Amino acid sequence: MSENKDCCCGPAAKNDIKYIKIGCCCGAITKAGVLPRAGFNWNLSDRLGEIGVRLGFKRMEYAIAPGLYAVGKPDENSPVLVSANYKLSFDVLRRDAKIDAWVLVIDTKGVNVWCSAGKGTFCDAEIIKRIKETKLDTVVAHKNIILPLLSAPGVAAHEIRKQTGFKAVFGPVEARDIKKFIDNGMENDTAMKTVEFPLWRRVEVSWLEMLTAIDKAFWPFVIFAVISMIENNRFDFYAGFYRAFFYGGAALTGIVSGSVIFSMLLPYLPGRYFSVKGGLLGFVTAGAVLFAADAASMPSHMIKIPAFLLLSASLSAFTAMNFTGCTTFTSISGVKKEIKESLPFIIAGGAVAAALMITEIIMRWL
Amino acid sequence: MKQLRYVENIAALKYNQNKCTGCEMCVKVCPRNVFVMEGKKAKVADHGACIECGACMVNCAYGAINVETGPGCAAAILGSKGGKAECGCGDDKNTGCCG
Numbered sequence: 332m333s334e335n336k337d338c339c340c341g342p343a344a345k346n347d348i349k350y351i352k353i354g355c356c357c358g359a360i361t362k363a364g365v366l367p368r369a370g371f372n373w374n375l376s377d378r379l380g381e382i383g384v385r386l387g388f389k390r391m392e393y394a395i396a397p398g399l400y401a402v403g404k405p406d407e408n409s410p411v412l413v414s415a416n417y418k419l420s421f422d423v424l425r426r427d428a429k430i431d432a433w434v435l436v437i438d439t440k441g442v443n444v445w446c447s448a449g450k451g452t453f454c455d456a457e458i459i460k461r462i463k464e465t466k467l468d469t470v471v472a473h474k475n476i477i478l479p480l481l482s483a484p485g486v487a488a489h490e491i492r493k494q495t496g497f498k499a500v501f502g503p504v505e506a507r508d509i510k511k512f513i514d515n516g517m518e519n520d521t522a523m524k525t526v527e528f529p530l531w532r533r534v535e536v537s538w539l540e541m542l543t544a545i546d547k548a549f550w551p552f553v554i555f556a557v558i559s560m561i562e563n564n565r566f567d568f569y570a571g572f573y574r575a576f577f578y579g580g581a582a583l584t585g586i587v588s589g590s591v592i593f594s595m596l597l598p599y600l601p602g603r604y605f606s607v608k609g610g611l612l613g614f615v616t617a618g619a620v621l622f623a624a625d626a627a628s629m630p631s632h633m634i635k636i637p638a639f640l641l642l643s644a645s646l647s648a649f650t651a652m653n654f655t656g657c658t659t660f661t662s663i664s665g666v667k668k669e670i671k672e673s674l675p676f677i678i679a680g681g682a683v684a685a686a687l688m689i690t691e692i693i694m695r696w697l
Numbered sequence: 698m699k700q701l702r703y704v705e706n707i708a709a710l711k712y713n714q715n716k717c718t719g720c721e722m723c724v725k726v727c728p729r730n731v732f733v734m735e736g737k738k739a740k741v742a743d744h745g746a747c748i749e750c751g752a753c754m755v756n757c758a759y760g761a762i763n764v765e766t767g768p769g770c771a772a773a774i775l776g777s778k779g780g781k782a783e784c785g786c787g788d789d790k791n792t793g794c795c796g
Contacts (some may be wrong), residue, residue, distance in 0.1 A: 483726035489758045
């Protein structure tokens, strides 16, 4: 995002994030002062912290102070690894790399490596600033720093060398390969520079998508439930809630399909567009739910069933389309094309479902 | 596991081989293995895999590569003003940046 360079990478920006403290008593004594030290292993608060951010709890405030950290027992010949100041980035790095190293944490506003590189906060100017500020040249005897490969969209390695003398090389995607990378003479093999998106990782990021979508659907559901409670000349809480529950189920089926189930089946679903994959999935799971609930025996099922199917399919398609942002294999041109071509269908599907639901309410009032 | 792929033949990636000096940076930084070396020059071997992250462009010191970059993220695109995609990835509470 070079066109954004001037706005990002600016002066250390107003930052009201309260940093989480790293390290305890025994800091590393260096020529640049006493540096905080962290180990390889996670403690309970690291674990709970990860679970919290995966569920969206204080995710934007899960940050540590920028600066130089000692991981393990590094000396002047130990490698220097650059990391984002998202605490999870730092924690995964020290746990998976499992090598004695200096970790230069830069200010990415508590955002992970890939996203901050895309935004332009994980950038060469910020790294250069931190190298100077931490007096890195007095701490280590060599002139190499290792960057995560996924920071490359934001970092011009040649600029760092030009301005600090430190040779910046892009290491592997995964911290677990750093040792292999160093042993390999600072070279990646193809596997080490390929981003994998395995099942567990897809599911891991899908929870947040699901919770975000449920959060957005909550108030519309409440409003619909209240409307459903209105009957001729009276207000029936339980009957209304029961009726709304059916469509709440449809919305939930769509959201769960388009997030968690979608993430599991992503490589196997037909089509290239996420919305197509998600829409089909939402339709099928809705069919299964209706079958299990024996919806054909319900009153006004000729309206209920198509409304349920359409509501689930459109919500699933939309939620799945948002999952493009969770992956590392979508492109902005592609997503724009997908939105342009799919959104009318998603809106139409949702509108027909809403029309059916309203029809059902009006028929009850008549 | 096979590499997951998205919409092909649309990435706004332009490469001018005449400017290539064979430094191999694009090959090294591309997380999608779009570039390969062919003799002393890089070439685009898998255009369809490009995700427009811009790593190659930023790290080509010779200006041989141009990509229109941005987040491949529907939420970011839909949430942005005037169709210009900006910071995605769900944050945006403290964007003094990328605004």
